[in-house]
Amino acid sequence: MRPHESAEVLPSLLHEPDWPERILRGAPVLLAYLDADQRFGYANETHRSWLGLDPQAVLGLRLIDVVGQRNYQSAAPALEKAYGGQMASFEGELYNGNERRYAHGNFQPDFDTNGHVRGVFTALVDITERHTLQLQLYESEQRFFGAFQHAAIGMALTHPDGHFLRVNAAVCQMLGYCEEELLALDITAITYPDDMAADTELMAQLLAGRRESYQMEKRNFHKDGRVVYIQLSVSLVRDEHGNPLYFVSQVQDISQRKAFEEALHRERELAEVTLRSIGDAVITTDPQLCITSLNPIAEAMTGWTSDEAQGRPIEEIFQLFDAQHGHRIANPLRAAIEHNTIVDLAGKTLLRHRHGFDTPVEDSSAPIHDHAGNVIGGVLVFHDISETRALALKMIHLTQHDTLTGLPNRSQLNGHLAQALATANRRQQRAALLFIDIDNFKQTNELHGHSTGDRVLRAFAEQLHRCLPGDELLSRYGGDEFVVVLPHLESVGEAASLCQILINQCEQIHVDGLAEVGLRISIGISVYPDDATEAEDLLQHAETALVAVKAQGQHGYRFFTASMNERAQARRRIEAALRQALPQHELSLHYQPKVDAQSGRVVGAEALLRWHANGRELYKPDQFIPVAEDSGLILPIGAWVLRQACKQAQLWRLRGHSIPVSVNVSPLQFQHADFYSWLDDVLNETGLDADLLELELTERMVMSGGDATTGLLRRIKQRGVRLSLDDFGTGYCSLSYLKHFPIDALKIDRVFVHDLISDRDTATITSAIIAMARSLNKTVIAEGVETREQGAFLRHAGCTQLQGFLFGAPMPAAEFQQRLIEPA
Secondary structure, eight states: OOHHHHHHHHHHHHTSTTHHHHHHHHSSEEEEEEETTSBEEEEOTHHHHHHOOOTTTTTTSBHHHHHHHHHHHHHHHHHHHHHTTSOEEEEEEEEETTEEEEEEEEEEEEEOTTSOEEEEEEEEEEOHHHHHHHHHHHHHHHHHHHHHHTOSSEEEEEOTTSBEEEEOHHHHHHHTOOHHHHHTOBHHHHBOHHHHHHHHHHHHHHHTTSOSEEEEEEEEEOTTSOEEEEEEEEEEEEOTTSOEEEEEEEEEEOHHHHHHHHHHHHHHHHHHHHHHHSSSEEEEEOTTOBEEEEOHHHHHHHSOOHHHHTTSBHHHHSEEEETTTOOEEOOHHHHHHHHTSOEEOOSOEEEEOTTSOEEEEEEEEEEEEOTTSOEEEEEEEEEEOSHHHHHHHHHHHHHHBOTTTOOBOHHHHHHHHHHHHHHHHHTTOEEEEEEEEETTHHHHHHHHOHHHHHHHHHHHHHHHHHHOOSSOEEEEEETTEEEEEEEEESOHHHHHHHHHHHHHHHTTOOOTTOSOOOOOEEEEEEEETTTOSSHHHHHHHHHHHHHHHHHTTSSEEEEOOHHHHHHHHHHHHHHHHHHHHTTTTOEEEEEEEEEETTTOOEEEEEEEEEEEETTEEEEOHHHHHHHHHHHTTHHHHHHHHHHHHHHHHHHHHHTTOOOOEEEEOOHHHHHSTTHHHHHHHHHHHHOOOGGGEEEEEEHHHHHHSHHHHHHHHHHHHHTTOEEEEEEETSSSOOGGGGGGSOOOEEEEOHHHHHTTTTOHHHHHHHHHHHHHHHHTTOEEEEOOOOSHHHHHHHHHHTOSEEOSTTTOOOBOHHHHHHHHHSOO
């Protein structure tokens, strides 16, 4: 029938008088009307085919009498709701004798004109087949998820975005989480970061349809933080339209297998290192006595490299002759393998080198067995018994080891480091290099002598060795510098933890004859392959990181970063230019006035170093002074500054202005054994009265030198030179210690001065410092005064002298002299 024909037929059907009745009678639905007493007012013909009831016979009968108690009880709650005035639905089983159907019904209340329920329309649909399919599907899902949940291996369903949809008990136990905790996570949260990229790429290939499944080994994090190695197998489930629904993952814990592999690998590496390190020559063969390996000593004694000898018969490489008669001797390894026993050489035997010369040797031969006891090869162990050979081995050891500590020296380090990097590359792991330096070790030598310094270095090396847990490689790089190679690094955090242990433990070192050592160390760290892949680059980067630690004030550790190279290059440029600055007269002194807090009169000057060329400032002091400190250039520069400041102070005195000049002294200058002699010579040469010179020292310099520092301070004080403690309050000196040192003045650091007005606590602390210092008869100088409010506060608090931009910036000597001439 064509569309226009059906359109013509339909209106004619609707005009037939029994058309509504045909619909009610033929509809595959139980249609009925129940009055207010639940009596049938209407029942369609479907009641006959479903329940075997005559629709006309049930009219006027009560529902419970028609369908029976059992059916009625199933539908009663929904009916009650409908008679209460609400539409209700029902789904359940209906019985007709032994026949059972599953139905879905809707009950619609019928209201009169007053809104009262006068009956209920009922409609029940047979959904037996659909319900049967649902039950089958449910049972199938239950079987699947039962197998899923109780599977011996880990199972997980994962959304394409990475979140877990379902996990079984095995996965939860494997990772230490309960099911709810895992379902709140995604794979990123539990995957070791280095393994995430590979896993993500394989999942992307699954989603793109480029593969059906994938397998990989990866690392997951246990809830307690440890790493769990797993074997992962993943496939993708799609819907009927091909859209991805979820990943199905099978997970096996292979941590134990990995541990066995790791142990086996380490045993092999240990065996390899042992064979390469021992003084005996070692040759191994297969059961047919063809060479499989030579260690370095065997290579030297036979003249064959291991690669060249590989696969050749033992008699070609290991040629033995009788020392007395010169005839050839049978190789003892052949007898050892044939008789499955150890065989030693008898009598005096010579080993003939590839190039013809002979060496007297002792030899032992033995078979190699597998785990079942089967012979799978042989091993020859021999050594040179000549005095020349023994001496040569001793010389080799001396050239490769530090005589003071017994550690491998710098010549050995490169080989060890290259081997460690090759191992890390083969195992796809990180390695790290720690470059360790003892802070201010020169001071130990100067204070206690070089023999004591050597004892300290030996104690330090022993302490380092005790702190290293296992296969780390320790070398003495030179002087007070040591290098530790970490060949197996799970994470960079391990290197940081070890550094902190070394720093803490080295402070506990004790040496006989020294009351207190208290070594402080700085450590630079570089990581393979993150920072470099070559041994030389890794060493250089660790040294660069060490320089960065020193630049921050020493005592600590830092990892190398690319930006350090830029800073290191800048420091090298500054150092190269600084070496020419003195001869080229580029350095000069500026002077900042110190004024009396009450009168405002200039009562002193601080000499400050500046670096200018062609009328412009090349570098600021905070850029070049640290470089001068690290390079040792501060010694000649500091001597020049001291001499220039004394000359200028003497010149002003001769012109009628007796102004004390203060000079900052670096720790390297002050700790030098000849510092007092330099100071005395400068005062004698310039003729300056000692009381017109003030030396500004830091708290750390005064506190860290012990009795030697105290003695030097007293000598300087007896010479008549004034002593000032710079940046007071920012270090670790307390006022109670000041009575032990002959300090004339305290300089309150600019950090305190800056916050005086805005911070009540700072103001209180500053006032307390001034009051206590004055009670000890110390002059109190505040630096960094920039505002009148700061000056007024400090003046009122009892500060003696003020210094800062409020009273004048650092200026050339001629400009400062003009300031002295002008009236206050």
